[in-house]
Amino acid sequence: MIDKKEILLITGCGGMLGEAVYQRLQNRCKVYATDINLNEPWLERLDVADRREVQNYLNKVRPDYIVHLAALTDMEYCELNPERAYAVNELGVGNLAEYASQKNTPFVYISTAGVFDGAKDFYNENDAPNPQSVYGKSKYGGELIARRLNKSIMIRAGWMMGGGPRKDKKFINKIIKQLRAGADEIAVVDDKLGTPCYTYDLAKIIEYLLDHETYGLYHGVCDGGASRYEVAEFLVKELNLDRPVKIRRVSSDHFRESYFAPRPASEKLINSRLKEKGINFTRDWKECLKEYVGKFDWNLWDLNTSGMERSFYKNYFQVEKGHWLMRGRRGIVEDILAKLNYQPKATRILDFGCGSGYFVSELAKIGYPSFGVDVSSEAIQYGQRQGIQNIEVLDGHRLNFPDNHFQAVLMLDFLGHLEDETWALKEAQRVLAPGGVAIIMVPAFQFLWGIHDEVAHHFRRYTMPQLLERVRHASKLSVARKTYFNTLLFFPIAAVRLLTRWLKIRNRESDFEINNGLTDPIFSRIFSLERQLLRRVSFPFGVSILLVLQKQKSYE
Known part of the structure; x- marks a missing residue:
C-alpha cells in the first residue's frame, strides 16, 4: 500500500496518461512529476x-516507486529517427531500471499493443510479441528490460484516449480537430483493428496494482474491440453536432504517404490477467468514449459549416498583411538582418512555417532570395492563389533543401505548433550556412494559454529556460540573442486572457479579433516604441520570446 510519506516518481507526466496518473496519485504521497x-x-x-x-535526478529525489510513462509514440518519427526512438523507448527504461534494481523499487512500465504483428484477431498476455515497427520494437525492448526487475508491473495499452483538447495527441482529438476545421466528410480507415484504452481507468489500474504489490505483465485496455472507422462513427454520434458529417471508409493505402510506419492489421487486446485476479476497473470502450466526450469542453460551441479553424485561417490570411503585431514582428526580423549587415541579394532566407507566405513575398520585394514552407496545405494554396512564389507544403520531417543553403532561417510562431520540435531545429541547423542565423519567435508563459492557442493548434507556450533547453538538446546552434518581447502590452493582454478563462467567455475565435480601426494605430505605436527599445535592450518578460541562434560563428 502506498504510504503518505513515500515518494513516487512519474516520468513522461506531461502527456495524456501522465495527466490521469498525476490526478490519481498526487494526494496519495509525495509525487515528483517529470517530462x-x-x-x-x-x-x-x-x-x-x-x-x-x-542518475542525478534519482539520487536527488530517491523515489520509493517509479511510474515510467515517458516514450516517443509518434510512429513515423520513430521510423525516421530510430536511434532516438531506441534511446528513449528502450535505453531510457534501462537508465531508470538500474536504480530500481539496486533499490528493489516497484517499477511500472507502460508498453503497447504494437508489440504484436497483427496475425491474430485478439491477443492476451500469453501471446508471443512480434513487433513490426521501430516504435513497437523499441517499446518491446523496454518491456524486456522491465521484466528482469523483481518488482515490475508492465501494462500494455491500446489506442489511447484521454487528456482532453490540450493533451490528446491521438485519434480522438485528430478527428475532433477536423470537425472544428469544418469538415463535413472525414476519411477513416476500416482495415485497422484495435482496442481503445481510457487513461483514467488505466490510472486506477496502476494505483491498484501498486497498492496490492501485484507484479507482472498485464493488458490494460477497455473491453471490446473496433476498427478506427467504428470509433470515429461512434464519436461523431456522441458529439451530437448540429450538422451532418459523413465518415467515409478508406483503406490504409489512402494515408500511406503520411502514415508509412508498419501497423498491425489487428492489435486488439484482452485483459485476461486482470480478470483472473478479479480486477474489474475496465469498461466497454463505448462507455468510456461517451464519458470522455462529456468530460471536456472541446470548443465545439459555435461551429457552422465553415468551422472555427477554417475561419481562423481565413482571418489569419487577412491580418498577416496588416495587423500591428504582424507588421511589428516583421520589423524586428528586418532589424536583426540589418544589424547583421545581411545584404539582400547575397542572403538566402527560408521562412520555416511561413503560413500563406506573405513575409516571403515582402522579403523578395526587398531583394532577398526567399523561400517558404508550411505544414498547412490550405495556407500554401491560398498564398499561391495570391501569386506568391517559392512556397511549398512541408513533406515529412525533412526540408527539400541542401545542407548549408541559407544565411537565415525564420521560425516565427512555428515551434509551438509541433508536438516535438527536435526535428525542426535539427533541420534548421542542417540547412543553415556556417555563420547563418535562425530567428525564432514563440508564445510565452503557459498561464497565458487561451482560445487563440487552441484554435491555432498550439501544443504549448514557453518560458525562456524551456526554449533554451530544447535548443540545447536538439542542435549545436549557439545563442546570439535572447529576450522576451511584446512586453509593454503584457499586462493588459494577460488580464484579458485570464479574465476570459475565469469567466468562461467564448465570444471570439482568436486574439486577432481584438483589433479595429481605433485600436490598431494605438497598439502599433506602442509596439513601434518597443521595437526601438528592443534594438538596445532585452526584456525580462513578455507575451512572446525572441531567440537568435547562430551556426558556428558568434553573433555580434
Missing part, C-alpha cells in the same frame, strides 16, 4: 535518454 515538455507548473525536466541526468 521534457514542461506544459504544467508542477512538472520538472527529465530526459530519460540521458543516463547521467537520470
Whole structure:
C-alpha cells in the first residue's frame, strides 16, 4: 500500500496518461512529476535518454516507486529517427531500471499493443510479441528490460484516449480537430483493428496494482474491440453536432504517404490477467468514449459549416498583411538582418512555417532570395492563389533543401505548433550556412494559454529556460540573442486572457479579433516604441520570446 510519506516518481507526466496518473496519485504521497515538455507548473525536466541526468535526478529525489510513462509514440518519427526512438523507448527504461534494481523499487512500465504483428484477431498476455515497427520494437525492448526487475508491473495499452483538447495527441482529438476545421466528410480507415484504452481507468489500474504489490505483465485496455472507422462513427454520434458529417471508409493505402510506419492489421487486446485476479476497473470502450466526450469542453460551441479553424485561417490570411503585431514582428526580423549587415541579394532566407507566405513575398520585394514552407496545405494554396512564389507544403520531417543553403532561417510562431520540435531545429541547423542565423519567435508563459492557442493548434507556450533547453538538446546552434518581447502590452493582454478563462467567455475565435480601426494605430505605436527599445535592450518578460541562434560563428 502506498504510504503518505513515500515518494513516487512519474516520468513522461506531461502527456495524456501522465495527466490521469498525476490526478490519481498526487494526494496519495509525495509525487515528483517529470517530462521534457514542461506544459504544467508542477512538472520538472527529465530526459530519460540521458543516463547521467537520470542518475542525478534519482539520487536527488530517491523515489520509493517509479511510474515510467515517458516514450516517443509518434510512429513515423520513430521510423525516421530510430536511434532516438531506441534511446528513449528502450535505453531510457534501462537508465531508470538500474536504480530500481539496486533499490528493489516497484517499477511500472507502460508498453503497447504494437508489440504484436497483427496475425491474430485478439491477443492476451500469453501471446508471443512480434513487433513490426521501430516504435513497437523499441517499446518491446523496454518491456524486456522491465521484466528482469523483481518488482515490475508492465501494462500494455491500446489506442489511447484521454487528456482532453490540450493533451490528446491521438485519434480522438485528430478527428475532433477536423470537425472544428469544418469538415463535413472525414476519411477513416476500416482495415485497422484495435482496442481503445481510457487513461483514467488505466490510472486506477496502476494505483491498484501498486497498492496490492501485484507484479507482472498485464493488458490494460477497455473491453471490446473496433476498427478506427467504428470509433470515429461512434464519436461523431456522441458529439451530437448540429450538422451532418459523413465518415467515409478508406483503406490504409489512402494515408500511406503520411502514415508509412508498419501497423498491425489487428492489435486488439484482452485483459485476461486482470480478470483472473478479479480486477474489474475496465469498461466497454463505448462507455468510456461517451464519458470522455462529456468530460471536456472541446470548443465545439459555435461551429457552422465553415468551422472555427477554417475561419481562423481565413482571418489569419487577412491580418498577416496588416495587423500591428504582424507588421511589428516583421520589423524586428528586418532589424536583426540589418544589424547583421545581411545584404539582400547575397542572403538566402527560408521562412520555416511561413503560413500563406506573405513575409516571403515582402522579403523578395526587398531583394532577398526567399523561400517558404508550411505544414498547412490550405495556407500554401491560398498564398499561391495570391501569386506568391517559392512556397511549398512541408513533406515529412525533412526540408527539400541542401545542407548549408541559407544565411537565415525564420521560425516565427512555428515551434509551438509541433508536438516535438527536435526535428525542426535539427533541420534548421542542417540547412543553415556556417555563420547563418535562425530567428525564432514563440508564445510565452503557459498561464497565458487561451482560445487563440487552441484554435491555432498550439501544443504549448514557453518560458525562456524551456526554449533554451530544447535548443540545447536538439542542435549545436549557439545563442546570439535572447529576450522576451511584446512586453509593454503584457499586462493588459494577460488580464484579458485570464479574465476570459475565469469567466468562461467564448465570444471570439482568436486574439486577432481584438483589433479595429481605433485600436490598431494605438497598439502599433506602442509596439513601434518597443521595437526601438528592443534594438538596445532585452526584456525580462513578455507575451512572446525572441531567440537568435547562430551556426558556428558568434553573433555580434
